[in-house]
Amino acid sequence: MDRTTIIDIAKLARIKVSEDETENLANELTNIFDWIEQLNEVDTDNVNPMTSVIDMVMPSRVDEVNDGNDAERVLQNAPDRPNDGRNFYTVPKVIE
Numbered sequence: 001m002d003r004t005t006i007i008d009i010a011k012l013a014r015i016k017v018s019e020d021e022t023e024n025l026a027n028e029l030t031n032i033f034d035w036i037e038q039l040n041e042v043d044t045d046n047v048n049p050m051t052s053v054i055d056m057v058m059p060s061r062v063d064e065v066n067d068g069n070d071a072e073r074v075l076q077n078a079p080d081r082p083n084d085g086r087n088f089y090t091v092p093k094v095i096e
Contacts, residue, residue, distance in 0.1 A: 003026055
């Protein structure tokens with residue numbers, strides 16, 4: 001990674017980087033990319049994904065379809081709700 005590349009990246013990211021910082025950033029990014037390459041060499045084909053550092057089963061619930069049975073709470077923040085007791089939102093008409 002060279003200084004020109006750092007300046008280009010900073011420009012694309014809209015980050016102000018002084019000339020003094022470019023050399024240090026170039027070295028740091030080079031070290032990061034070297035570390036990534038080193039990690040890519042590790043064989044992880046037979047490693048199971050983990051959700052925690054200890055063996056555990058994730059809690060689950062039955063996936064049941066229901067209407068929530070609480071229309072009043074759902075509609076309390078509706079921006080435009082009919083006054084005749086019907087439980088639905090009204091939305092603006094969209095025509096292209």
